[in-house]
Amino acid sequence: MRPATRWALVVLVLVVAGVVAIWPRPDGSPQGEPARAARPSQDLGASRDLAALRPCPRAGTEGPQPLRGIVATCLGDGASIDAATTVGGGPALINFWATWCQPCQEELRVLDGYSQQPGAVPVVAVQVQSGESDGLELLARLGVHLPSLHDEQDALRKVLKAPPTLPASFVVKAGGPVIQVTSPLVFSSPEQVREVVG
Known part of the structure; x- marks a missing residue:
């Protein structure tokens, strides 16, 4: 060869x-x-305990039509929940945030402060574009205990046609209409929240 x-x-x-x-x-x-x-699913029990979030509301009413049937995870207990039932028939405030969003962090503190005032409407924080464990860790670090959903599929933002920028807030009016908050784009005080939600 x-x-x-x-x-x-x-x-x-x-x-x-x-x-x-x-x-x-x-x-x-x-x-x-x-x-x-x-990969086994991550056990978030310790993170949930540390974050000590208030329970996700489960209103007796069906909630706004666009949100019905959209299932998200309640960050506080890990349960699956129909997003419409968390806001009920309104009034309520929905706030979209992510762990990488710097303005979201200060706004979450403002919303948490507002939510603890007498006469406050329910505020539901919705974490998007970031993992549950990261969200729980951030909320614990910020000392924010808002009822919070984790919307892994970003379905809530899509159905509400929310802008790609964060944070983004929506007011659920009594009876169900959902309106985007455009002024202010980022809440800087509980008084601003109160003015917007009425």
Whole structure:
């Protein structure tokens, strides 16, 4: 066998071995990499205890039509809940936030302060675009105990046609109409919240 032919065979064997080594297995992992066990769901019990969020409201009324049937996770206890029942027939305030959003952090403190005043309408914070554990950690660090939902699919914002910028707030009027708050874009005092919600 000529040296050129021998080298061509060696290269061919190496190429075939390399392809076999990286070819996906039925479980989706490459041959040279051990199959990974399914990642267990994270136990957030300790994080929930530390955050000490107030319970998610579960109003007896069905709530606004656009929100009906949208299921989110109550951050306080991990239960699945129909978003419409958290605001009931109104009035209420819905606030969308994410852990990476700096203006959201100060606004969450303002909303929490407002929510503890006599005569305050229910405020429901809705975490989007960030993980539950990160949200619980942030709320605990901020000392904010608002009833909060985690909307992993961003379904609530989509159905309300909320802008991509955060934070974003909506007022649920008595009887169910949902109106976006455009002034102010970010609440800086409990008095502002009270003026907007009426």
